[in-house]
Amino acid sequence: MSLDEKTDALRSQSLSEKVVHTEVLADSDLLNEAYNAENDEHAMGVVEAIKAHPMACFWGFIMCFTIVMESFDMFLNGNFVSQKAFQQHFGVPHPTADDPTAHVIPTKWQSALFQSGQCGAFVGVFLAGPVTNRLGYRWTTILALALMNATIFVSFFADSLAVLTVGQALEGVPWGFFIANSPAYASEVVPLVLRAACTATLQMSWSIGGIIVAAATYATNKHMSPAAWKIPLGLQWLFPLPLMVILFFAPESPYWLARKGRKEEALRSVKRLGAKTEKAAAEKLAMIERTVELEKLHGGQPTLLDLFKGTDLRRTIIICLVYASQNLAGNLIANQATFFFEQAGMGATFAFQLNLINSCLQFIANACAWWLTSWFGRRTIMLWGFAVNTTLLVLLGICASVPQNTHTNYAQACLGIIISFVFAGTLGPIAYTIIAETSSVRLRALSTGVGRACYYVFEIPLIYLASQMLNPTGWNLAGKCGYVWGATAAVCWVMSYFYLPELKHRSYRELDILFGRKIPARQFKNVEIDVKENE
Template sequence: MVGAVVSANPLQLDVRSHIKCLAICCVITISSFQYGLDYALVGGFMAMPGFLQVFGYYNESTKAWAIDPTVQQLISSLMTIGTFVGSLSVGAFSSKFGRRHGLWSAAILNFISTAVMIGTTNLGALYFARFVLGISVGWFLTFAQVYISEAAPAHLRGVVFAVYQCQLSIGSIVGASIDYGTHLMLSKQAYQIPLAMFFVAPGIQTIALFFFPESPRWLMTQGNEAAAESSLRRLRNMNIDEAEFQAEFNEIKTSTAQQIDYHRGKHLWIEMWKGVNLRRSLLSISVICFHCANGSSWVNIYGVYFLTVAGVKEAFAFSTMITCMGLLGVLASSFVVRHIDRRVILLVGVGACGLCQLAFAVAWTAAPGTAVAGKVVVAFISLFTFFYTAYAPYAWLLGGELPDNHLRAHTYGLGTALNFLGNWLGVFTAPYFINPASLGWSAKYGYIWFGSNMVVFIFTWIFVPETRDRTLEEINEMFLPEKDIESEKEKN
């Protein structure tokens, strides 16, 4: 649906009036750069002789370096298990310490795990470092997304999440490009140089966070009204009209007070599953899990390896091109997100992703191992990546918009954890399907993910509500029973 949305957002509905907040949110989204970087770098390592000489083996029959499927699974999946553990702990940590301290803690874990990965030649130490890095990534992603959901003006949340996805795509491009530049090195530097990139983004964000305010909505849930007002003022431009500012702040204060009163003395992990919160939690978690249900995890992690075993020449070069298609996808969607409903973007994106998976599976079934089939695989993986990144940020966005302020970190953390659990399942099982030493399905693996995408499409059509340009307080009211809305109107 295209058209204006009637919203209670009291702020000016433009971009220029909110440059300061957008700049802060853009720095916070650096967290997703780290996630994209890991996907691209480690996926490339699986086909890199310098890495395989240390952690793989030489296959005498093929006269080439190879990697054991179990080692391949653990290197990739342990990071995903770590993200599951990290995301699951976000709710409890965030309730006590806030969003900024979560991002700082993620940076510390990142520095430790990266140092271990660069220095070790032991598989056990590598597995441990990958797990710790996963906890770091889980915290980076979840705390960053909760922060920008609560800080950005309602009409610009879609734009901010498009920037978030851009950072992820740029991380993937940087990772794929560095891998391409070092993959022919026959020493440990082939992977050590790319791994050093893990220090850059968290270092920048760690310093910047000293100058950024805590989330005003989190501060309000702590009962610190003065700090919340100060934080919101720091997020908005200095020349903001005072009436606009007070209208936004009062809306946050009133809605949060209502939510605090409702949840007082209750266990938040239990309240997520009661009354209207049950629907909100299930919707939020389901939409977040779209990311693991569409097949993006195996394409991102095993892209270079998959193209290599499929007989595609210049697999590293094509991998870089595919990641560039991802950036084009999110840039394209960023121009329309303020004018097109979230549901429409999700439906088009999910439907296109499913058809792309079906297309290269059919091509490989018809002409397995041929040059033509290889070109079709590259073409439709590129299109898949374009459409996935075009809708992916808005699945994250919806997941953060749907819970109330008090439960957001708990719900979002659980949803992100379950998404990464699904990613782990996809990453862990993919080698059984695509590795020639196992089933050797190659591109026919796409049949499974076509079916999964169709389930997601139907779910979106039936259950996902529209939230474009709604303030978080308006969205909270959307889910309230009618008697509670009337009660609140009488109080005011």
């Protein structure tokens, strides 16, 4: 090693020791290092960031993959109500001209199956914030995975709709932990330019769960024994244990460690996430600590009440509205796709085939979202997503209102698939990015939990409404439900236009400043923030 290299190494080591033991805001040298790190993140391109931080991408994806279990169960219940063996075992007689022995799951039990897991998740998201603040993202998720492993037993051995409903409610509690922690952790471990792509993998994990369910239920659909639904239920055990083992070796979020004052561990975490040199790691930690210290000036130990005070109230409202909008843009059609296809006039076997195709197309749409988030802003994607789906949903309603024949049946099925595709490529993935970026670092674990709770507050009654609209024992509207979801999607477009700011290419420090200045949503994009500003 040359003399210059030894000198640089000693300086880097000295800088690392300094950032670990000194407050950044009180040291001009460390502030300069924080400026450098933030400027580097702004200048970094997508490909460059992936090459420089492959492990950060990996750990972000693994954490996001936990949501596959909520997706799995949501789609599973949607397929069970269309499964012949499940209907015969748990349903009530509903003879038709084509099948005098036909059974159907009553609307109240359809709703209960869909709603029970979300009720459990509602509890889970409120528990997730305080537990994560105490234990960290890593250990909280590992404990939730262990709980998931245990609760699957109740559903698997259930022999009545009541017990199955209880099992789904118990499984819902760990879902709440997964969905609260995943976007927060993913957004904190990757560079700024990768935040959207990484958090968007939440929606991809949702689609992966849908594909596995669609394939499993299609394969078992013709079985008339309890294995028809027990095999898909048992497949849930594929995920928790491997994820527990992998996440045991995951680095904790350096932002969480910095908030806890565990700076040496935060520095090691930064290195594991991709910092190539001692100097780069120290600069990144300085940037993180600067943001954490600035937020501490506005409050101490985070509490749920802090979410509803000052500028954090605005941020909480945006997160809640974005989460709620996921249930109001026609997405519930996708969650009950097989049943929707049957009500649109498709045969049972073909409905399961269409559902599998629909799930695969959603996965493709999720992959397209990675590129969309690189080209367009968060606000732009949301507005266009709502506009397109509003139009398609109204067309679905019109198609279901004219005299029905084979052509209108296929048209409704195709529109249902296109609506799901648009959601999976725009509104679904970008929502998780907005939620992770809008919250302040100090309150992130709490705000993502409360936002998801708002999602369930809307989803639970809307699931009942969706089942009531589609079920032959309910309102039997079939594709006419497009009018209802088209109206709610239009309301979401209006709310987004006036209240949703553009968050792309903004560091967490810059977002704190923009919200602190109470900049109107439509002006966020044009406000310039100097790298040296501390507010």
